[in-house]
Amino acid sequence: MKRFWLSPAADSLSDYWNALNRNVPAAELSRLEKEVERAHVEAIREVRQGYQPPLPDPAFADRLERILMSAAAHPAAEAIPLPRVPILGTPRRNRIGSFVPQVGRGFAPALRLLLVLLIIIASLAGIWYVAGERGGDDSKVVVPAVTPEMEASPDIAMYRGNAARTGVVPGPGPTGAPVELWTVNLPTSFFWSPAVVDGVLYVEGGASGLFAIDAVTGDTLWTFATSSPVAAAPAVVDGVAYFGSDDGTLYAVDVVTHEALWTFPGIRQESSPAVVDSIVYASTPEGIFYALDAGTGAVVWEADLGSASSGAPAVADGLAFMGSADRKFQAFDAKTGEPVWTFQGDGEGGYATPTIANGVAYLAASGSEMNRFFAVDLSNGELMWHTEQGPDQGLISTTATPERLYSISEDAVLHAFDASNGAGVWEHQLDEFVRAVPILSGSTLYVADNGGFVRAISANTGQEIWSYPIQGGVNFALTVAGDVVYTGTDAGNLYAITGSDSIIAPSAFVTDEKATPAASPAPAAVDSGSGQPIGTVVMDATLSGGAEPLDQPQDATISPDGLIWVTDGGNDQFQIFDVDGAFVEFWGESGEGEGQFRFTRSNGDPMGAIAFAADGSFYVADVGNARVQHFDAERNFLGSWGERGTGNGQFISPAFIVVDSQGNVWIGDDLRDDLQKFDAAGNWLLTTAGSGSGEGQLNYQRDTVLGLDDTIWVADPEHRRIQQWSSDGSFIQAITYADIPGRPVWVQSIVVDESGNLILADIDGARLFVLDPDGEVQGVWSLTYPDGSLIQNSGYLAIVGENAFVMPDWEQSRLILFHLDPPLG
């Protein structure tokens, strides 16, 4: 009996896991990873072979069709009672059942009623607006959380955004698709969240101390060495950075002179300082709570908590708060240290850092069996309400607005609670464990997990808006300042992630001199230097092919006699068109013989390409057969070379091909991650460096094209750059996306015109960027069809004539001829 799912895929993964266990070199791991990737589409096919889709009952199908037809015919049909009770009106049952107050039953209808009332009331007041730009659920109403921080600067002065530890930041957060602003690697394993003040990011730098990093560029501005690693989130207030280290020293460092103003010994690790009104609050492991003069470090007051301190201090409403391991939570007069009240909670474990908002202290105490969440009245220290969570469902941290609390539990569920009573509003199951408090900006929550993803989640609905993969897991190192998310991983990578709608530099941090570099005025063709599109592409023809339609066309190349050759991926042939789009003929057939091709490689991707030499002969990158075939101008077979392998002259996925002015042939192999150069007869000449992120290295590269002076340009979207090599195989330069105003998202295709201008097709951003030979942007055009839909998943561009281009749209299986409006000046 056939067993499903017994493909080479499992073997390749087995090899991969074994390799991981053997600590084999990164290059070998990368190769194995590629093998896994190559096979994964096949694996999906296998799964589907065995998949038994549940099918609808024919009577139901028939009934529903009638309902739909009637609804289509009667605009008011929605008002007609449908045969079944609508599912959205059923009572809510919460997974953390025991603490849901009595309002829990029938909560959903009640909430909707409340929302309707809110809409009516708010619209009368003229202050409501409907969400929908990002979240996609048009039935939800956003009532923006108005907090004092929203009117302040984008600065993030301390842990959780402020001394009240609300986790709410002014943002506005990234808009559009997430794109990397920069990434740097520091010699540390990031644990604590950075502070961001006046365009400078303050982060722990492991044994090297504190790092001050340019928030816009990622450049290190200065460092401050400490005797042991930084061990809590820094606070930066009034030009002084306050942070603790592993040896218990609390440092106050002037951010202008980079010198220590004072130090204070014996502070507990993990006690991120709070700074309010020139007083620094911190605690010792033994349970002494200190208020220190921010200018001198002198003790203003101290209080004995009676037990080891727990979490970080919080300060709000004239009170300073500190929890302890015996589940006491104490409030002191922030200026005098006079005890005001003590709350004694039950349960297990100490308190996490409290969240102070709405005149309430929200406290989580997590133990192995018993987990509690308390709301304590700030005016008297009395318990207002509490909830209980099951084993392994303890709440880790809380972000608070006047209406809602957002908290993540140990089982990686992001919860939204009603701030007034703790009733559940929505839940979102995350993939991986999360330590960092969710950061709220506007109506979006930002979460970073241990599995290497940053996610933006709608605070109104719990729906994920986007996710962005990063290298390494995140502990507490997450914040949002301006329109940038900053996060650091345990692998030492620090990321700045902004949105595709952001302009050259994040708006919050652009100072005048940064926005307009004096030496290089913005090119005239670019709108204000922002990189925003100045025009769009205009369709001249949309072609579906000859009698046999195009199937996943990938590559378009212009022959010396001016015809357009298109790789017809699914049919293993070429379709040839004239420059006006008229179909001319088919050529080639599927197979492994001479003049036969495989343009679909083993993972199902349509690939393959053609390049013409000056003498009219041409070479075909026969990707599925791992070889190059050479034909004369009359299409007679001249020879072929190549076999599967990683040695010189061998191929795994010869997907890209270029012939230079000397008749040499360059092959780009996106599974070997390299370029190989051959003479016209196929004799191997050189191979470039293989897999990696360094200069001249590649990883799953895309288009490979000829530039001026026989240089080679390669799209390297995994590393968000394009790279250039000289004809002797030496690396020349990389242009990173961050260097390009408007910031491409994924450059799949490149073409170089006669003047050396680079035309880049950004298929995820649906834009064409044109750079001059110096890399300056000449213009950006939207890649859109006439109906406004985006041209994405397109293949490889070619220039047909003056301001005339051809590009296959492989997903739509068609070929488009277009020009730029306005034309490239």
Place this chain on the structure above:
Amino acid sequence: VSWLRNSTPAFAVTSTDPDEGDASLVTQATRGDAQAFALLYRRYLNQVYAFAASRLDSRETAEDVTQTIFLKALGSLHTCRQPELFAGWLFAIARNVVIDAQRTNRVVITTIDDRSELADTARSPESEAIASEWSRELERLRRDCLSAGDRELLDLRMQGLSDKEIAIALQRSHGAVRTAQYRMVKRLRGCLDRIRGGMS
């Protein structure tokens, strides 16, 4: 509900070509051609129902959800800005409705075995046996190896959606879906190895 008894809707437009692409049908349906929407409905009913049923615990709930999905799609068809990616847009609605149903009904994600009553029984005994063995194994992989997000991705994949359509359905970037899918398959394979004794 007497209007339900009409066997043929009076407004049906019969000129619509059943082989027309989604984009064209969406355009026609947006202009009020009910028959065009009917064709879209017939084209996607099985997939939408299978997606709902794979994530919900009863046939009745799956039917309720399917009904809600198509009514919502009909009511908001004018908001489908990329008609050629109608499937992605439809599954974005499907996903939201299913999530709502799970939240409001405290739905337990059903297992494939549990769904055997929902499956097509028109198979040969041998292929039924093979599929049954595979179903059990796949369910174990799905349950033990995959996160909730992965399961959703797999369920969309099972309905034959392309990466691009899945990206729209999940409201994520194309690149993010590519990465997530790769990770998902990697997890499945690693788990398979462990289950079959190769990597314990």
